[in-house]
Amino acid sequence: MDRKIDDVELVPPKQFVPSLSDTVNKAVLKGMELNPKNRPQTMGEWLSLLQPPIPTTTVSPRYQKLQQFLAAGKWREADAETKRVMLQVAGREEWLDEDSINQFPCEDLRQIDGIWVQYSNGRFGFSVQKRIWQECGGKEDYETACRVADRVGWTKEGSWIDYDECTFTSKAPPGHLPLRSLFSWDDRYTWYGPGHYQSIFHIVLYDYCDEWALSLPSFASRLVNCNL
Template identity: 45%
Template sequence: MSQCLNPDCLLQNPSGSTNFCHECGNKLLLGDRYRSQKIIGQGGFGRTFLAVDEYKPSKPPCVIKQFYPQFQGASSIQKAAELFELEAVRLEQLGKHSQIPELLAYFSQDERQYLVQEFIDGENLAQTLKSQGYFSETQIRNLLNNLLPVFEFIHSRQVIHRDIKPENIILQQDGQLVLVDFGAAKYATQTALAVTGTRIGTAGYTAPEQANGKAIHASDIYSLGVTCLCLLTEVEPIDLFDDSEFEWVWREHLKTSVSSELGQILDKMIQPAIKKRYQSATEILQALASQSPQPSPQVSPPPPDPLKSARGVDYTRLRDLLAAGKWKEADQETIKVMLKAARREKEDYFDTGSMDNFPCDDLRTIDQLWVKYSQGRFGFSVQKKIWLEVGGKVDWDTEKKLGDRVGWRKRRKGRKDWLSYNDLTFNLQAPEGHLPWVRCCVRVGFGLVGWWGLVLFSRIENCKL
């Protein structure tokens, strides 16, 4: 398909069409090179199109940004045009960086401005928050360690982004974060830092000095701190700040515990007073690093997996599947060997008696295999840790909180539902504690109940996993 770029037409021309729109005759190739395919975003000042670069053999995807103001007001339009051009200038100045979209072209065609940049495949953090729910402390730490080096990079080139928020951070499938939308970015010369400028940013995320037109490097740090609070709480910034007391009350809205160490870092990032705030991304990275435990030196190779079983169960196949990263097959094998260890193969489900007497050696072997081959992401002991973090109670509310944290529940049409087995994520990009999933295999009385909350948890405690 070829999407016409003429704002008064926008016809979707069929594949294999000529280089001119069938409806209005407008050129379909931008700069005789970039072919628009569909609109992927629009606002008051223009549209964004998904496109392909036809100069390259593989025809890689790219993004076309078209400046096309749709309302009156000469001064506003003039300022928007300047910011549009400024985005191209800033991207060119920043050059190539794996976590910033690369500028491919900037020019005018048919009396309209166009910016062409690298296509970033992924969803923004606002979308992730909506689909997966609130972030854990581990996710926030990963975000900071992933994104702060990008701040170091842009700030070292005297660029201030000025619009840090969840919508402007893209999460790629490999877990890498990309900072986008440099339209509000400001070149921070010493003169510019000392002079009041244009007020740009998003309400709630903007630092006080930036709201007064004096953005500095620490302004981006403030906005990133507020972004972290919103991801932790699923609450908008305006509701996380108490105007009457002039203080942040984000802890009142937490859905999971946050360590005092991380809390102190976030508190310093969002200090209204500049002198009390972190002055650079490097300072935050150093604070995070100082909290990380130092790894123990490796003295000798780790011993082979013991594969102990009190019931003579062979765990070789489970070990081999986990070692090969075949997570779905390993999950199914886990159910089989556990039924065998509980001597419930014929019944094909567990009851409270069989779980209360489940051999600790077998439970420990299964857990150690999952923890080892998932690099600490999966396993019963990992799930138990998260269970304790969300309250450690044996009730439906706690079970739902656990499901939210480990990714067993997903928001759909305004509500969260439990995922079916085929909707689970069987790779290391799954949330921590996502596997193993044997939630449906316990029967109490005449009904099926959740695996964790009512049966297995007490046995894991007794076995000291």
């Protein structure tokens, strides 16, 4: 969209103050989007835009493919690659269990999150999701997870959406991506028992017949512990 009002072009702030960094210039422009829906919706979201980008030289070779997908705006491919590398780091094949969640290396989380944050201009990433989770109460329970899901667009009219219904564009709600990092959403009704409810913030496995339930630690706890 052209930044014009009544055919008068709106000049980027860097033209007035050449010493501004590209990061600050982009953050100001994002905060001044003409369409209110495209602006950061919270102060925390806007402040995340001021995080300096990760230099390419600091990205581990393991995450270069993820970086390439994100740099090209291939959000769905980047989502699948995020899951693949996380399972590789954890030494798992299909999903992360309790031990792999609790022991997932903080440095790898920072690498993955930093790349997502950088190439989405602060819109996507684990740190963005954690901040939204905290704004929604910061509890590991069903109600909080549902509030988060409503905020990030993982639910529609009160129901959890299928993976193919997710939005793989830069216009997705803040925190919408990544999705498949921990569990395969399209297999969520067959994973580990007759049924379960899951998000990265709260995981409950349950059996209708035997009426038992098991709650696992959410990945949000690990994000907090790693100070992400």
